[in-house]
Amino acid sequence: MKLRPPSGLLLDTALVAFALADAWAHVDLADRPAAACGLLGALALTLRRRLPLTTFLLTLPTALVTDSVVAPMAALYTLSSLSRHRLLLGACALTYAVTDFMPWPWSSLNATELSQTNNLFHLSYTLATAAAPVFLGQLVQARRELSLRLAEISEAREHERLLTAQSVLAKERAQLAREMHDVVSHQVGLIAVQAGALQVSSRDAETRKGAATIRRLSVQTLEELRHMVSVLRASGSRPTELTPQPSLADLERLVDASGIEAKLETDLPAELPPPVQRAVYRTVQEALTNVRKHAPGAAATVRVRHRDGVVRTTVTNTAPTRPAFVLPSAHHGLAGLSQRAELLGGTVTSGPTPEGGYELSLVLPIDRSR
Structure with a gap:
């Protein structure tokens, strides 16, 4: 002691x-x-x-x-x-x-x-x-x-170490911004252009609809990438505003723009803690992305309920109607959702349904999230 x-x-x-x-x-x-x-x-x-x-x-x-x-x-x-x-x-x-x-x-x-x-x-x-x-x-x-x-010397050394770390981080962000601008943004732009050309030239209605969806999502992704590049390039100078964080008011637009047949059922009150709203939005976004990637032709139902101080979000999809394409994935989506839920005192569960589909469920207590 x-x-x-x-x-x-x-x-x-x-x-x-x-x-x-x-x-x-x-x-x-x-x-x-x-x-x-x-x-x-x-x-x-x-x-x-x-x-x-x-x-x-x-x-x-x-x-x-x-x-x-x-x-x-x-x-x-x-x-x-x-x-x-x-x-x-x-x-x-x-x-x-x-x-x-x-x-x-x-x-x-x-x-x-x-x-x-x-x-x-x-x-x-x-x-x-x-x-x-x-x-x-x-x-x-x-x-x-x-x-x-x-x-004073220790404080000066700590400040110097912090400046050095910030300088290294700024260089890495600048390099990442260049890569995103030169490679990723370019390829997403090509996808948008090709999808637009397919939408105009195709005579099949379903093909035109799919091409329109691809073009819309590509343009939206390109805009987000450009904003991210501007944020990364502004690192180390003046603060840059981040993209506005999503809320429950954006759920309907998210479901409509998902590119799949999806239905939203919700009874949530308007005044919920912002962390809960973001967690619900990101969970629905990740679930719909997984349905689009791994269950082509499947329909999804998004249910968000508020009972006894607990918000329950469930995204259920039917069985796929055609084989899925093999797409690259880092498998970080569900892990990130679980970590976000744990920080708010909730849980995330997922698994197949008896009908051959898949279900993702998020349970969040509102009191611990305030």
Whole structure:
């Protein structure tokens, strides 16, 4: 278990209590001025973070008239950890050393005592005691600044890594856009042209109808491809609006343009969560695409019902009337539908029917999708 560092208020409280205990141990309570100086120095530590220099000056009487050292040394350390003025820190350390070295009252100072070797050692000890909190405070300040610099460097490296990844992604999208424009869009355009020519030249009504459907779907696909190419090419520059997301209002148009005999039965309310509407639309779209690819000549029925806070979507098709052509497929459609349904708390099931057809079912709870 990782221990958390104590909060500033708790640390200041403990430091004031420690300074009071130090004054209690070294000050005679009968000496009112000395006791007042000890109390002043201890309570002044509550200001050390906001007014470090003022706090240090308020603790100097404690060092002058008492033997307490906690309050002035803590104030000197705080000033050193927060200030960058080296000359000021040196002057404060020297002032504390002289104040702590000089006897109180000053009238008791004896010139002959200053020449004694013991006082020389005492002065050296006082100077070292004054220098210690200054050096420690400067060390803490340097460590804090180093931590900030390291954090800035880490942030800069993360930003650089993100920019590099975005640059690579932009290049890949640009390459993908070129491929889609040069290959896929060109071939879909040829399909639309050939379907239009077949629609005009054929004398068979069914052939003309099929050619018209192929041409309409090809043109629609070509428009979507061009929009996708524009989105990919705009990557890395200004944001580009995506194609408006489908809703339940688009279901009827989807069924009518499916190119197969399909019937829509729905009783859904108009105000459903947008994720539910998109999931229903994509499920019907994928099911009708599969019917068109794998069950030529089959009829489909799309049923969308809302009961007890659950939306049930079922797409059922009859048995095919002619063999299906072998078309390339990555088999990602049903997997994508299942993942979308799981994110919304629902399920997708599919399988053959006893009549030889196929059924795809989506069940979504509305409450979890909001």
